[in-house]
Amino acid sequence: MSNFELMKSLAISTPSKIVLLVMDGLGGLPRPQDGKTELEAARTPNMDALAAEGVCGLTDPMAPGITPGSGPSHLALFGYDPVVYDIGRGVLEALGVGFDLQQNDLAARGNFCTVDDGGLVTDRRAGRIASEKSAEVCRKLAQIELEGAQLFVLPVKEHRFALVFRGEGLSDELTESDPQRTGLPAAPVRALSPAAQKAARVANEFVEKARSALQDVQPANMVLLRGFSRHPHPPTVEEIYKLKPAAIAAYPMYRGLAKLVGMDVLETGSTPEDEVATLVRRYADFDFFFLHIKPTDSAGEDGDFARKVAAIEAVDALLPRITALQPDVLIITGDHSTPAALKNHSWHPVPFLLHSPWCRTDAAIEFSERACLGGGLGRFRATDAMPLAMAHALKLEKYGA
């Protein structure tokens, strides 16, 4: 019996409510001057009070030493083994912009880039062109006609767009065209299996026609494709946990991810404050809320320790509005670590706080990596987060007699 079968057989629908607050990239590394991580340096009286009443721990998003992308790390938090449910970036981008992905669709993530006269990539992100400009270029590309496939080109943000080919027999077993560094040309897309030859031909036809269509556009005069993938249709959160789930996320990819697992993706403003207001407004309508906070990760990726501290403190200041709702279970965690020191996602375990009337309180009296290390939940796989949330919300029946 898989974990999901176990959950399906034990989960019951009750009025109790769960709020899963994910501060993207929450985990950090110590700064030299005082050895404090971003979370430890932040003034977080509200989180500390919850830690004192609740139970803490540390999660491994996948396994010790493994650094996850945002897709796998969120899937793990929702209980999906990210190795089993390997969802491509293309699918996530397409879902993130609200595209209705269908059975025969092959999705990819596109970047506008800049190439020189010899076709060598000089900027993989085309100077992060403005989103409005990008949308205009996407409209131009959408006019391309391909043999054997329909085409959708969907602006995402700045230099990024989603690409969908619709047609029979389009396998996703393809190499990527992004050379991953400047000074190289875009690579041709190659089929990794005989069944993917049609898809490779379609993708390369698109790239060549895009090159022609963009030759006079500056700086976005070429495209790079990554993350070819098809909709995996995993079981939904409702099927597995008998929850009525809502997602509150400003950033497209997380909206897409939530939609993929069957969450109702709520309309919301773009700041954490807007998101919390959405939670308050829609609190009566669902029993599970995934609330995604992006600025912590963005600051970490930019290597900006102070900005990450400020982003954490801003969330802390919003917490009283969430606790006033008195959710039966409130979890505060991250999807992975993004230490400012590394300017990147990392493999370090992620602080995890669970607050509920039914938790076995531990010695943690603040929310920090150090306090979580001695916490009552110990160190555990992120895929156990949902079973723990369900248990503390009294939404799981006993296994066996």
Added chain:
Amino acid sequence: MSNFELMKSLAISTPSKIVLLVMDGLGGLPRPQDGKTELEAARTPNMDALAAEGVCGLTDPMAPGITPGSGPSHLALFGYDPVVYDIGRGVLEALGVGFDLQQNDLAARGNFCTVDDGGLVTDRRAGRIASEKSAEVCRKLAQIELEGAQLFVLPVKEHRFALVFRGEGLSDELTESDPQRTGLPAAPVRALSPAAQKAARVANEFVEKARSALQDVQPANMVLLRGFSRHPHPPTVEEIYKLKPAAIAAYPMYRGLAKLVGMDVLETGSTPEDEVATLVRRYADFDFFFLHIKPTDSAGEDGDFARKVAAIEAVDALLPRITALQPDVLIITGDHSTPAALKNHSWHPVPFLLHSPWCRTDAAIEFSERACLGGGLGRFRATDAMPLAMAHALKLEKYGA
């Protein structure tokens, strides 16, 4: 290689002895006035001394968040993955009363219940009728004759009885007749596969004949059936670990469980004191003892914090008689948590203490949830308890060269 194959290949028979003392439902939750759990509130000088000399930890009976029944949680402690060895309540009840279950037997757990004139259940436990009364009603039911199956009706305790149908082709793929709450009628037993149609017919024939036979009995005027199951014949403790195992348990279900895995179930009196006396008396005859203490769980199920504390203290007072035997390994743990605050089994990890000359002593100087959290065994699956016991008894050879 499965865990059992590993154990089978490494286990050796030696004169060393292991005592596994299980206080049922040991783990608890803090009480409001001082934040202490039942185990923390209990005065346990002997356990504390063992904790100081030994090594502690916390087990997950199955997995984080999963609340086990008594069957699965004990199987896990004996090293059997409870998801693989899914043993039905009916089988456990029948074995628990000493019934010699055979290959063609289909067992179920029966409850006497009370129904009103319209056939709606008004009390699922028939007022927990006295065991003597229940035995008398069982004798009445045992006279029922069924087409295609022999019938055994075995009183267990109060309103509970075990039911065994013996005949060819009796599958256990059946739904239960217990509606799980009052105000509903008993449900018909339905076949979950075509192969179970005969079994469903036999079960429903029994229920209808029981209804007639009991119509003038008060308050036990109807039966509810649950846990249809057949003997699973798992590998025995002796086969896996090369142990000569004995079980000392007053309560029928635990006797049945021990018999199921091939333990020699010893005659014993019903109190923990009687059970320890049995251990002392039979100590020379076996090298593994499973000693089961029920009152801790009963008190937790009744929501009686103080009685659970007293039950733990009573076991502590008996410990010198056990340590005087100088077992090579003494483990004190629970099968799961039963916090008085929840009046039920729970998912919280379970305190675990291992005492042996060969343990790596940790900082724990008392036996409590909090001390175990920082203990040297860390947090581990209960299925690892037996390998740890075997190792500390020097009963496992090295793997590989």
